[in-house]
Amino acid sequence: MQVAASETLAARIERGDRTALARMISWAENGDPRFAAELAALWPRVGRAWRIGVTGPPGAGKSTLVNELARVERSRERTVGICAVDPSSPFTGGALLGDRIRMDDRTLDPGVYIRSMASRGSHGGLARAAASACDVLDAFGFATILLETVGVGQAEYDVLDAADTVVVVLCPGAGDGIQAMKAGLLEVADVLVVNKSDMPGAERLQNDLIEAVHVRFTKRAWSVPVVAASAGTSKGIEDVLEAVAQHRAHVEASGLEAARRRKRIEQVRHSVSEQLAERLWGPKGLRGRVEAELERGASPHAVAAALLEEITQGLNRPTEARR
Ligand SMILES: Nc1nc2c(ncn2[C@@H]2O[C@H](COP(=O)(O)OP(=O)(O)OP(=O)(O)O)[C@@H](O)[C@H]2O)c(=O)[nH]1
Ligand SMILES: [Mg+2]
Numbered sequence: 001m002q003v004a005a006s007e008t009l010a011a012r013i014e015r016g017d018r019t020a021l022a023r024m025i026s027w028a029e030n031g032d033p034r035f036a037a038e039l040a041a042l043w044p045r046v047g048r049a050w051r052i053g054v055t056g057p058p059g060a061g062k063s064t065l066v067n068e069l070a071r072v073e074r075s076r077e078r079t080v081g082i083c084a085v086d087p088s089s090p091f092t093g094g095a096l097l098g099d100r101i102r103m104d105d106r107t108l109d110p111g112v113y114i115r116s117m118a119s120r121g122s123h124g125g126l127a128r129a130a131a132s133a134c135d136v137l138d139a140f141g142f143a144t145i146l147l148e149t150v151g152v153g154q155a156e157y158d159v160l161d162a163a164d165t166v167v168v169v170l171c172p173g174a175g176d177g178i179q180a181m182k183a184g185l186l187e188v189a190d191v192l193v194v195n196k197s198d199m200p201g202a203e204r205l206q207n208d209l210i211e212a213v214h215v216r217f218t219k220r221a222w223s224v225p226v227v228a229a230s231a232g233t234s235k236g237i238e239d240v241l242e243a244v245a246q247h248r249a250h251v252e253a254s255g256l257e258a259a260r261r262r263k264r265i266e267q268v269r270h271s272v273s274e275q276l277a278e279r280l281w282g283p284k285g286l287r288g289r290v291e292a293e294l295e296r297g298a299s300p301h302a303v304a305a306a307l308l309e310e311i312t313q314g315l316n317r318p319t320e321a322r323r
Contacts, residue, residue, distance in 0.1 A: 055151035
């Protein structure tokens with residue numbers, strides 16, 4: 001593909017240049033300062049994809065399921081962008097499924113794009129990078145975006161603010177229903193999948209989850225379905241997609257824009273908190289001053305109060321004065 005030197009990444013992405021897509025996701029991942037302007041140029045194209053977050057305990061079968069969901073979406077002629085955050089079992093290399101041919105098919109298919117992101121640096125930064133990658137995949141024009149993240153704690157759940165539908169994958173055995181409840185995984189789920197339904201204990205886990213959902217979420221407008229699947233043997237994949245489609249219909253009927261705005265507010269909140277903390281406590285930050293004041297005999301409480309006052313000056317001023 002001919003690339004004019006002056007052409008922006010955004011312009012190249014608009015005409016389907018996958019090299020530009022890869023470069024721009026790298027910019028998101030590395031926190032490159034050029035990213036913001038390119039995303040701003042693409043922003044009118046963002047919001048057309050349906051983003052499915054896939055999370056769950058390590059080894060539950062998330063990658064296997066993502067791969068299967070991609071296969072079925074492709075058979076329906078829908079293009080698929082995949083972003084896997086910190087996968088311990090990588091998508092590339094084809095060894096994942098012990099099913100090289102199918103995996104290679106998918107990697108060569110121009111209707112699929114697969115990208116893994118390493119979790120380096122702060123977790124908040126990772127959530128920002130993953131959300132940005134989804135925005136870029138969305139602007140590129142993929143119809144379905146699959147976002148895999150291991151569900152081990154709040155930092156990983158923050159990644160899910162980029163998703164329209166969150167699928168929580170559990171499996172019988174280690175990391176079963178009780179573990180999931182402790183980890184707060186049920187709370188983030190729009191759809192629950194009992195994967196490895198070919199294994200003993202799957203039916204019991206499914207019944208436990210149905211009961212847990214019934215008891216806990218009585219006041220919610222959306223009742224979380226519990227779907228049995230076996231990604232390893234390609235069973236129940238259509239049922240998972242059907243549950244996602246129903247959730248999508250529910251969200252669209254009750255106000256898609258409002259739902260996305262709520263998630264974007266969360267994204268801004270996390271992004272600001274995390275970058276503010278980096279600036280305040282990074283090399284050019286406040287540590288030296290704090291040390292000096294403590295040495296002078298001030299209490300931590302007093303130092304904190306004075307700093308907070310200083311930092312938030314302007315926050316409470318009338319809007320007019322701040323312009
Ligand atoms: N029996 C059975 N095994 C499965 C099924 N789905 C996945 N597996 C196996 O479970 C293991 C973990 O699968 P992955 O898809 O890598 O799981 P993951 O949740 O992505 O794992 P991490 O990304 O490492 O957290 C692999 O050995 C899979 O082959 C299934 O439906 N049945
Ligand atoms: Mg995985």
